[in-house]
Amino acid sequence: MDSMADRLRAKGLKVTPQRVAIYGLLLDTNEHPTAERLWEEVKKEHVAVSFNTVYTTLHALIEAGLIQRLHSGNAAHYDADMAPHVHLSCQVCGEVGDCSADIGIDLLGISPRVQAATGFCTEKVELTLYGCCAHCATTATSIPRAKH
């Protein structure tokens, strides 16, 4: 079967408990945690792992094209969903989520049009909306201050 381990091996990456744990967590969640949050989750799970290894592992997974890194604030967020999609970054709670709804944007079609118009060769498209998520809007205790 096409397990995580197979996918790792297919990219020439050794299969270690740490990698399986980190990649598995990213695949299971539809949130997009930061490296630090991911580290806490991994430790909570079962696996002893250093903070450094989280970074190096994430870097290895990015190089292998298995996950992507999002520039959605001051700290990097990581996403196992490689299909281009819209991200919602809440400036109050700091969470980054997907926009599940179809908002009629053809993200895939952008690259060829830009290439034709400007000669820019696109490798990755990132569409991020910054604002206040529905949850934080209701529990409006703190004033939304943009804390990039």
Added chain:
Amino acid sequence: MDSMADRLRAKGLKVTPQRVAIYGLLLDTNEHPTAERLWEEVKKEHVAVSFNTVYTTLHALIEAGLIQRLHSGNAAHYDADMAPHVHLSCQVCGEVGDCSADIGIDLLGISPRVQAATGFCTEKVELTLYGCCAHCATTATSIPRAKH
């Protein structure tokens, strides 16, 4: 006339040589420099300014809604053009530019649709394309290594 100074005063900001220099540079260029690059440019111009002041000034300008901050890499880039537009981030030379061509994306229309679908209240939309700019593609001396 609607000078820089007037715009600063209208936002309750004092007009200092440092602010005029920094804001002026951002208005003049259609590049989107980082804070460090901006610092070098300001010093080159005429004004003695500390690196710290560049940051605080940029922050003040952002708060006033006169410029915007872009999350287009590891370092922040700044843009005096407040209209939502597409950015092209070259992973080879690190420059961030505008996509002048119309690529048929309705950036303004996204916010209300997302609000209706998910309840997310959008304050700012950022659409960035990561890849290799036309210039770096021709002078292909270095291998494009995604540094993120």
Added chain:
DNA sequence: AAATATAACAGTAATCATTACCACTTGGGG
């Protein structure tokens, strides 16, 4: 299944961007 080469891990230290702090200076309304 043991040996071996190679890649990964953990811990610390270093780097880079950004922010905080505080004493001193300055713009601009009264």
Added chain:
DNA sequence: CCCCAAGTGGTAATGATTACTGTTATATTT
């Protein structure tokens, strides 16, 4: 012209990320 809130500059601190190095585990070979 004077005063004071706001701005500036210098240094120090923080937070995120990367580099380095000795040790350990994986996958492959024998």
